[in-house]
Amino acid sequence: QAAPVKLGILQPVTGNLAQDGEYGRIGAEAAINDINQAGGIKSLGGAKIEMVFGDARSNPEAGTQEVERMNGEGVSAIVGGFASPICLAASQAASRYDLPYVVDVGVSDAIVSRGLKNTFRFGPGFGTCTRVAIENLVKLNDAAGKPAKTVVLVHEDGLFGTGLAKLMNERLSALGFQILETIPHPTPARDMSNVALRIRALNPDLVIPSSYYGEFVLLARTMQQQRIRPKGIYAVLNGAASNFRFVKEFPDAASNVMDCNHWADPRKPKTAELRKQVEATGRFWLYNTPLNYSCVKLVADAIERAASRDRTKIIEALAASTFTDHIMPYGPTRFENGQNMGAAPVNTQIQGGDIKVIFPAEFADAKAVFPVTG
């Protein structure tokens, strides 16, 4: 039996980002199990993958400290990070040891623009997400006969939301939408009713919120309460609109909310299987799980091809990767300066108590309901 290959899984499972971290970790664990059950890394004599887990505690120092520890334990690569600051710091710490680092989410585009050879991002970056979100919105609107003209942007005031809102503001105006107002809010927010009231006063056709889970739930519920019914809620990288807890607990408020976000490819059989597996343990289906599942698979594939535990070889293999056995709607991987060029978000909509992919057509499993009436 060959010695196991150690793989570092870095996620913030305590602190502010605990939820994302935990769901990421579930995905990574599932992937490792699958790989090991399928016979481990065959080119290394069936070596099993052994997880070395690190809690990034929702801050960069703890992230780097874990990278150091993982390096000390001799991991061959690290996957994860979730938040951009953690990814930035952790990948840089890993670069000292030429330790391959695969970012799962970390949308800041600075992550892949520093010229670090060890750092790869499997998911789409910020630029891609916003571009796609806008393109798809325009397509959606056009297809429905342009019912939406006026827009209110609501965003959390962190990295995600702020940057997004700024871009949206510029591009949507250029595309002929009228931005009535941009409303930032903090996370956690104690009260979203002011935002809801403002929306009611402005009465836009479209509300574009990008917030974390709790805040969006509050907003959606308050909007329902105050009987605010725009023609559409088009969320971008939203923490709730693609979260089954929201769908289950507040079916009315959630109904027909659209989101442009990371999401698993619904047509791949493995997706349904993994989802069933996760839901069987009483957890919900969030994008962090399939994304990390795929990242781990990606790394395993690179190790398989490198046929070595050597870090440089793994980095080379990653850079040359054309991996297809993942469950994201991306197509084969192709890394350019560490960024997976095939990565893109998709559009989902909550329909009939489920989250369906409505865009782009090649991955869709439902048709968009837009504009929402009644």
Place this chain on the structure above:
Amino acid sequence: MLSVEGLVAGYGGTEILRGLTMTVEPGEIVAVLGSNGVGKTTLNKVLSGIVPAGAGQVRFAGEVITGASPQAIVDLGLIHVPEGRKIFPNMTVRENLVLGSYRRARGNRAANLERVFETFPRLRERDRQSAGTLSGGEQQMLAIGRGLMGEPRLLILDEPSLGLSPLLVEEMFQLIRRLNADGLAIMLVEQNVMQSLDVASRAFILENGIFALHGQASELAAAPDLRRAYLGM
């Protein structure tokens, strides 16, 4: 009523009291005298349960109170009016007094309040003033008044005349006499040696952690050693 036997106490490593034995009988005034820092206050604190005794036994009203909590001791009616007043500065004069009957004599609160105000008319005038802004002497009155609110059976007064005007000192000693005449036993710690010996029936002189002298107050007042040591005569 109060009996102390072989009492040892101190702070941390240092022993301050090294085997004290004394009694206070019902209806009696006992003076405890001694120079600064010999441990008079420490003795009072041991009696009221604030400082633990190292060895020895304290009995009050037939019960052993060594190791009892301050509340339990107050419940028995042993009330200690501390040195330095220790009034509640953030509360009004009236509230301070009311708290004097926190555990004992709640039922007679109104009547006792009236009595205290009669004893110290100054406090009635300052009724709603916050106690922290009282003058030094007023604070002393308040401290004693608070002690009286609990209807003590034995009242320990630690330097009650400190900072009082001569007139008030006079009144204070008269008050002590009066309270005593009503049957209250008093243990009096004072620097005002002559006047203390004057009102007390017996006295104990604390020196180097033990009672170097004790006896009838009148005899002690005449003792030449004492006069030399404490009166500078």
Place this chain on the structure above:
Amino acid sequence: MLNGLLTGAVYALVALGLTLVYGVLHIINFAHGAMLTLAMFAVLMVHLGFGLDPYLAIPVLAPLFFLVGYLLQRLVIGPASRNDDSSILLVTLGLSIVLENGLLAIFRSDTRSLTLDYSFSVLDIGVALLSLPRVVGFGVAVLVAGGLWAILALTDTGKAIRAVAKEKLGAALVGIDVNHVYAVTFGLGAATLAIAACLLMPSFYVNPRVGNAFVLVAFTVVVLGGMGSIPGALLGGLIIGVVESLCGLYLGESLGQIGIFLIFILVLLVRPTGLFGARA
């Protein structure tokens, strides 16, 4: 504006628990937020477990949390800190870490909320739609403030609390059990938090960190209203709610948070004792 008042009432409630422990005893309780979270989970549990309505849970949870607060102080905070202020700071911090992560370990990181028929009910008062749970919250906040005020000002226990805050030796000598009073104070604080949690849950969510969102505001409310002043905490909460709501309206929700702190700083610089404060 009206909404700000209603939100402010919730702040006031959270601050009421704090004004006892922090405002009166001057103990900075880092575990306040974690206790709120604990209470919110408790509301969730009694609802999911026994189908108990959050409002009806008040008579159950308030005494329970009184006990929890009492025992925490009596068995953990008191002995570990010997009632020394900076030690209390550390012990309550340790406690908050334990509570928060304990909740995380048990309930996991998910954000949960309750669905109730009246969560979405609104009162239409012509000019605005008011959320029913918040109106209820407002009413109860006023009641709780009244109750606490009565306890502090009128009862012996209340006076004992204030006495212990400034003069422990003097208090012990009139027969006040200092440790007991500390514990009662913590208990009262915890009970108010439980009530706050019951009022929050119908319209809010809970996760293991949710309490933190309220702590800072609660501290500002306490100081703004004047340390240890119950009417101050109520008024302070309402003011903060309104300020937040107005600033949110004009500066955006996120920059609007600045309003709270600027008002707070200004009030302190101009009137350091807070609106209702006595001499420090």
Place this chain on the structure above:
Amino acid sequence: MTAGRSGLSDFLPIAVVALALALLPTGLTLAGSTGTLLNLAITILILSLAAQGWNIAGGYGGQFSFGHAAFFGMGAYGQAVLQARLGVNPWVALPLAVTLGSLVGLGIGYLAFRARLRGSYFALVTLAFAEVFRILANAAPFTGGAAGTLLPLDVRPANFQFAARETFFYLALVMVVAVLVLNRLIERSRFGAYLVAVRENEDAARSLGVDTLAVKLKAIALSAAITAASGALYTQKFLYIDANIAFGSWISVEALLAPIIGGIGTVFGPLVGTATLLGLGELAKTGIHAAFGSAIPGIDLILYGVLLVAAIAFAPQGVMGLVARLTRGGR
């Protein structure tokens, strides 16, 4: 601490500690440790600077601040923004960032002390300032807003980025030791005596001719400067800063806890406290890892919290107090 005995012997303990720490990297390598401990040590040194800064105003001067994040953040953002936006060399940026932090300290101090804020009023007003800065930094474009400021990776000594981590360690160590020495000098000076007097009783101090406002201002300016240096080093280490890291309450809490844990108002307290806090955290993490794996999130932190409470229960005067008690017993 008898009168008159002063001079070089006062600095002996500092020299010993400095030497021992200087040997640490070599020792770690010899002991076969990987980067984990060295990395931890660097973090400890950096954060201990923040704690040492706090200790001057809070420990010696009794001005408990809950908002040292304001100064940490000024240092951190100063260092980052000067480089990233204005192209200032980091070695030049460092003193500027420190000065910036110090000035902010002076400003906040002036407002707060003029209004005679004391105790928890002062604590909360500093906290409020830190929050205001955090919100502003999160919104203002020149700080990079919510995206924060990222410094380009460019490993050159001239650029304050080092290939070997030891270099950074020694650099941080030099600053820490310099502040230790400064602390000792303050303890031995009139300013130090006045500072402590202000902490103990302002009215009494004033009656003895102490200009309490001036003393407090000096203290807060110095305190803020040292904490800003911590922020600047932090930026250089992680090359990234955002509003929540720079002005978040975690650093205020850290800066305040470490001296309390270590021994408030003592020279070594902040350093010992930071080491204890971070060390305990790391210990809890590795211990839990070894015992239970990583199945349940947060149980290492539960253990950490319990250890923290236990530490206070058994070392009431802080670690330094414990050390003093033990050595006094031996003497």
Place this chain on the structure above:
Amino acid sequence: MLSVEAVSKRFGGLLAVSDVTMRVAPGSISGLIGPNGAGKTTLFTMISGFERPTSGRILFDGRDITGTAPEVLAAAGIARTFQIVQPFAGLSVIENVAVGAYLRHPGRREALARAEAVADLVGLGSLGQPASSLTVAGRKRLELARALATEPRLLLLDEVLAGLNPSEIRDIIPVVQAIRASGVTILMIEHVMQAVMSLCEHVHVIANGQTIASGAPSAIVGDPKVVEAYLGHGAAERLAGRAAHG
């Protein structure tokens, strides 16, 4: 040296000091006496700059010092002690005194040496002991030592003898006299009449905030107004008797 001119102080509805005028001659020991709550301490807090008079002026060496900050006055040579003692509780005895000594001696060595000398003068032992463990009398001495260490020209003593027993008072009287002999003017509030009688050349009596008498101690103890408001007949007789003996 010090002259208080028609000074009044009002706290809310209470007129604590009302139109008091008094003078302290250079090099003298003067006494300020009066019933509890008369406003003596309040007068001190105004002279030393902690409170500003509601009306009136205070002159020191002919300069108007009304409302000047206490630290400035300390530097100018006015030191006070506090009736409710205010030790730096966390510091040792010698460190407490040194804070005062630093005012004229910026160097640590000199300040400590000076502090030791002063502590010795007022009879403070065990200098390394924490101030918090001092007894009441010890704290009074500490107050005195600290104020003295600032090397004042005018020393305001607020009941420093309270809590001392008669023989200790007798021991400390020469200390006060020595201080005066070294050129320090002293104004003292005191209820211990024996000390007032043997120390003071001049006594100022206030009651209810107002001056009721002023003059030599021997004259004061016979003043019926003073006896009535302050001394009481018992004390007055004893004092008169003592004066007759002495």
